[in-house]
Amino acid sequence: ACARQLWCDGHKRLHVLYTRAPKPDHVSVAADFQMMQALGIPHTLLTPDRDTALLLDPANIIVDGLFGSGLDRPITGVEADVIHACNRLKQDNPGLHIISIDMPSGIHSRTGQVM
Numbered sequence: 001a002c003a004r005q006l007w008c009d010g011h012k013r014l015h016v017l018y019t020r021a022p023k024p025d026h027v028s029v030a031a032d033f034q035m036m037q038a039l040g041i042p043h044t045l046l047t048p049d050r051d052t053a054l055l056l057d058p059a060n061i062i063v064d065g066l067f068g069s070g071l072d073r074p075i076t077g078v079e080a081d082v083i084h085a086c087n088r089l090k091q092d093n094p095g096l097h098i099i100s101i102d103m104p105s106g107i108h109s110r111t112g113q114v115m
Contacts, residue, residue: 001032002063002101007041016043017055019066019078046078053085061097062086066105079105 003016016036022029036043046052056062064086066079075083083105090096107114 001028002065003041003043004032004035004039007036007039014041015055016041017046017052017082018043019046019082021045046082048078048081052078052081053088056082056085056089059089059096061099062089063099063101064105065101069102071105071107075105 003014006014022033024030044050044055046055066082067075086098090098
């Protein structure tokens with residue numbers, strides 16, 4: 001939804017990176033995904049064989065929407081790769097802005113513990 005709103009407001013230099021296709025039972029997420037495709041918003045499914053850092057490197061703003069506020073498990077796989085890549089890019093480029101939609105990915109919403 002965030003990408004669609006930015007796109008419709010004229011911000012055409014964006015690229016959506018996601019770690020899994022929306023589940024059909026998540027109706028609003030699936031609808032947003034379909035609208036994003038219909039609008040022609042560039043998007044890429046991140047998989048373990050892709051170099052996440054290379055895809056993120058040209059960014060000057062990253063909008064973090066990997067997980068919702070109810071995350072209560074350790075983060076593994078491609079999601080962990082994305083978080084590590086974002087953290088490395090931020091260290092190398094202090095001007096990079098990472099904006100979380102609700103909670104920073106990898107932080108427990110009730111305890112503040114790094115997952």
